[in-house]
Amino acid sequence: MIAWRLVERHARVYRRDWLVLMSGFVEPVLYLFTIGIGVGAMVPGVQVGGRTVGYPEFVASAMVATSAMNGAVMDSTYNLFFRMKYAKLYDMVLATPMTTGDVAVGETLWSTMRSGCYSAVFLVVMAVAGVSRSWWLVAVWLAALLIGLAFAGVGMWAATHLRSWQDFEFINVVIVPMTLFSGTFFPVEALSWPLRWLMEVTPLYRGVVLCRDLSLGEPGWSAWCSVVYLVALGAVGMWFAHRRLAMMLLR
Template sequence: MKSPPIAVIRRTSRIWQRNWTVYRQTWKISFVPPLLEPLFYLLAFGVGLSALVGEVSYRGEALSYVAFIAPALVAINIMNNAFFENTYASFVRMYYQKTFDAILATPLSLTEIILGEIVWGATKSVIGTAIMLVVISAFGLIAYPHGLLLLPVALLGGLAFGAIAMLFTSVVPNIETFNLPVFLFVTPMFLFSGTFFPVDTLPVWFRSLALFLPLTHLVRLTRDLAYGRLDLSLLWAVGYLLLFCAIVTPLAIGRMRRRLIR
């Protein structure tokens, strides 16, 4: 039975609302990490490491090391917020709290529950990005108005990482197993997606490998937008992330159905 898209969106938003209601009660705690994390990194790398590194050449432009990593920190924050929300937090709701089981007795469908969870994970990416922007802008490291586009980019990146996180959530036997995707997927991306050094410095084979990682494309977007560069080549990165969402989201929903509907 098909529902009109607007009805699906409305019901999906019910899941989002549920998480928002909970978030509002704990927002003071949730605000702290995105506020402090960039400060720590900028301090450690900007003050500590940049003396050793000096300047970095990025797409023909010489940049201070702090300016180079600041947008990557935004991208990492986008990844982490959605990824951890839709792995650990979603798993707790699904497995320990039986929240999804309860909701499945209402008119909401499993697809709407999973979509609502992913959109919520992306929302946390957007909130985190907004807070970080305030901090990083204080250092004069974001060019406006282009920098504001980082917010929709955070939504897109959050949807991509939320979807893949949900796919992991649908298959892990227990919560400890998340160590595996964190160690094998998140950590390598954190290090090798052009975050702390340009992808170009990697060997060719490694570079093409890095091009498969979603964070590489997200970093490309956050970095160019932070510097105020807006050109058509960015559409490749947007296209990659859209395609990633389009493929992974139905997979996550399908696996989740196999897991929960018995």
């Protein structure tokens, strides 16, 4: 697959800067230890699906989804914008047999892989911290890849609409509320219905639900809904990003 050449290119660029590549998973780890474990010592438990779950476990499963989101968003927005506007990488790429469709697929694969690296390291931290030792963590990692796919597609499409670095404030305006309110630190049932409905249709919430169900070993119909939602969102985002790249680079 010719799109894989773009993935190989990015891997070669980062092979000596792997600490920079992995730096984005630090934030969810800090959330886990400060809020999940620190504050969790004062919280008796949280009701999830009719059962009481320890607060550290409740937060940890959500932070896996957040790690996956961070990995995908970092590369599909900031880095893609730099490659497109300043490095002019895609102008050179399109001088080869690669097409804008190949660029969209290659960038989505790379962002998803980075997302998978973030979530894999976070799952190791979870196991070492004793938050979860379930074999379902393997399935949680696969779910994290779907989260990465969804945010990679949408992030790439969003990056094609940005005009300058100042426009990234719009990305933060979306990412920060999702991180705080998508069932990450407290159940969404605590929110009023308009805000709860808004959070329940976000990709991070669907990812949190999927990771939490799998980490507890109790996947249900909501998990399958999340899988379909995340795959569809990633595919649609990648398709729109391809259209935008074609308009911008081939005019």
